[in-house]
Amino acid sequence: MKEELAKAYDPKETEGKIYRLWEEGGGFQPRTKNSEQRTYAIHLPPPNITGSLHMGHALNATIADILIRYHRMKGDKTVWFPGTDHAGIATQNVVEKQLKKEGMSRWDLGREKFIEKVWEWKNKYGNIIIEQLKKLGASADWSRLRFTMDENYANWVKKAFIHYYEKGLIYRGKRIVSWCVACQTSLSDLEVEYKEESGKLWFIKYPIVAPTPRGRSDNYVIVATTRPETMLGDVAVAVNPKDKRYKNLIGKKILLPLQNREIPIIADDKIDMIFGTGAVKVTPAHDLLDAEIGERHKLEPIDIIDERGRMTAAAGEKFKGLKVAEAREKVVRELEEAGLLEKIEDYKHNVAICYRSGTVLEPLRSNQWFLRMVDHPQNPKSIRQSADKNQKLGTSLRDAVLNAVKSGKVKIIPENFEKILFSWLENIHDWCISRQIWWGHQLPVWFHEPKCIPKKGHESDVVKCKEMVVAVEKPQCEFCDAEFKQSEDVLDTWFSSALWPFAGLSEADLKDFYPSNVLITARDIINLWVGRMIFSGLEFQKAMPFPEVLIHATILTKEGKRMSKSLGTGIDPLGLIEKYGADATRFGIIWQTMGTQDIHWDEAAVQAGKKFANKLWNIARFSLMKIENSKFKIQKLKLQVKIQNNEDRKILQKLDEVKKIVEKNINSYEFGPALHALYDFIWHDFADKYIELVKDRQDEEADLVLQHALFSILKMLHPFMPFITESIYQKIGLEKKDLLMIESWVD
RNA sequence: GGGCAUUUAGCUCAGUGGUAGAGCGUUGCAUUCACAUUGCAAAGGUCACUGGUUCAAUCCCAGUAAUGCCCACCA
Secondary structure, eight states, rough: OOOOOOOSOOOOHHHHHHHHHHHHHTSSSSOOOOOOEEEEEEEEEEOOOOOOOOOOHHHHHHHHHHHHHHHHTTTOEEEEEEEEEEOHHHHHHHHHHHHHTTTHHHHHHHHHHHOOOOOOOOHHHHHHHHHHHHHHHHHHHGGGOOOOHHHHHHHHHHHHHHHHHHHEEEEEEEEEEEEEETEEEEEEEGGEEEEEEEEEEEEEEESSOOOOTOTTTTTEEEEEEGGGGGGGGOOOOOOOTTTTGGGTTTTOOEEEEETTTTEEEEETTOSSSSTTTTTEEEOOEEEOOHHHHHTTOOOOOOOOOTTSSHHHHHGOTTTTTTTTHHHHHHHHHHHTTOOOOOEEEEEEEEEEETTTTBBBOOEEEEEEEEOOOOOSOOHHHHHOOOOTTOOOOSHHHHHHHHHHHHTSSSSESGGHHHHHHHHHTTTTTOOEEEOOOSOOOOOOEEEOSOOOOOOOOOTTGGGOOOOOEOOOOOOOOBBBBEEEEEEEEEEOOHHHTTTTTTOOHHHHHHHHSSSSSSSEEEEEEEEEIIIIHHHHHHHHHSSSOEEEEEEOOOOOOTOOOOOTTTTTOOHHHHHOOOOOOHHHHHHHHTTTOOOOOOOOOOOHHHHHHHHHHHHHHHHHHHHHHHHSSSSSOOOOSOSSOOOOHHHHHHHHHHHHHHHHHHHHHHHTTHHHHHHHHHHIIIIIIIIIIIHHHTTTTTSSSHEEEEEEHHHHHHHHTTTSHHHHHHHHTTSOOOOOOOOGSSOOOOO
């Protein structure tokens, strides 16, 4: 059927229709086209259900969509796996905020009701971002949509936990963790952020017990601290063993002010002689370094701050129950009154804050679960720098990742981001995987109720009752009637995200599409996510989850600053789609994607994309009109005539060159250059020159070359600008015709 | 404190060991011919700075400066 093309391209009129056409045509599902059975798979980094599309997602999804559409046209059995992440703390915070507006807290509701509320919220808002990705033209297979809390995904999470536990890699212990008083949970190292703060450095006099000669000023040691209130939990004062100033004080005792406790002066080479006074108060319960020192010197920690951020009884009667800030004031005041405050200096330093709530974190000791990262004391630095790529590493999870990257089993693109991974791995601590929030995967850990009622005939076996069982299902005690109760902790969200390349996939998909071909992601989650997916894949699938990791650009503001919602500097991709159309938006993004250089966002590129779309539209309008009026109707897409005319030969040759450039660029993830080449060719070679030349020609060859070039252009441009190319293609009067999206690539 | 990256036209960015390129913007001309969301043309640059290698450096090397990003348990 003939259909007149409008004079200008209208994305609004087109995009919805075309997307439905694709979906109804089953274009997103994988299919086998050639006999080679090559597969191509990408996993969408699952966006948080709390999120809405930002430029980073748009860039990521556009890149993935280009690769997916290209490989699909190439004939590979292609699939793009989409899904969303339950995003533990983030989602819980959103729902808690909502509750707060109603004057409630999660505690008022109770755990069960609260989780119901979160599910309600998820069902209502959790797929917004998926709908937004569709607007962008993402050709993901929505029939394979997953959620990190789906039932079989959850089963994988439990399986993984139990596997690690039985292997001895998961352990429970009372350790210092970063504790968020607002979220009431522990955080992993990677969830801690730092904020510069102008604080104070207090210099406190600690009297030495063994009296030095009277009247001398050295009958106390001065320590400098940013957190005077923690002195209530001091168990020692540490100095560097090489420090001459304190050499003869080592081993002597100090009478801890306000607490009137005797504590030793110890030597530890971790102490920096330059900083402060060179003497450090040691509070092993509330500082990581101090905990390390405390352990080395076998000093018992004293917990003086509790999980609500209040002082405990151990802080002393006067301080018990006070908030940390209040305690600080009071400690300072009392020290001053006692004449033990030497001086106060202004001091700028970084304080650790919660990446979700922004609250200052309290390092404190808490019962948590850890995943062991390192299994032997080998110096990792020497591993990385070693020239011998086959050098044996240990079998720890950390070493598995190191090994994979070092041996090239996984390639990080660009290569220099390997360093980010290496430096994290070199200093890695065991991963605190338990959280005290409610929304997430509850640990498959069961505790025996303390009250034990022995079964008949088992009165003497009661001692054999297990206190704790790690299992998928609730266990039953052999010897008594006491109920097992599931641990209230949930797992760190990233524990489940780490299983993303395989968890929740059907067995058939796992067989066909594991490993996937490339992981596309932003640099800020290289450690948080990529590193953990690598060891999870190796652990549970015995193979790398992906051979390549493409770290794409970060989109910054035009001024080169980070885009931030709170500062209002963020660009909304949906606004761009609304204003210019999805193709123009994709064009604008990719136009600026040169290598992996960060992008200083310039909307002019999107405007250029809109103009280009219109140009293409009119190229098609002219070409189709000419061909329609020609006696030489289109039969096939292939050009099968011998070319006589020189101009024809020239344009076909150029077309072939462009094809090679585009293929080469896509294969090496150079999307910007590919688009620039297409743009130049289409506008300046094809439209400006060839079409002008061909206007007066009436011969068959001209018409055939014109249509061949047009089809080739539509195909090559399709991965970049899918809507308009498909829309034009659908208007071509061919006999047998499929969707352009599954049409075969230019040959 | 450590690491990485960037610096080229008014703006956002490509690029090459041998007279410098695009998009947007600017200026002039053209046009009821597919497209004014157009065509043709023009103006506009000591390629951050200093030194080195070279017959020749915007490009390679070293250093400096500015900017940005990431990592880090200095009290």
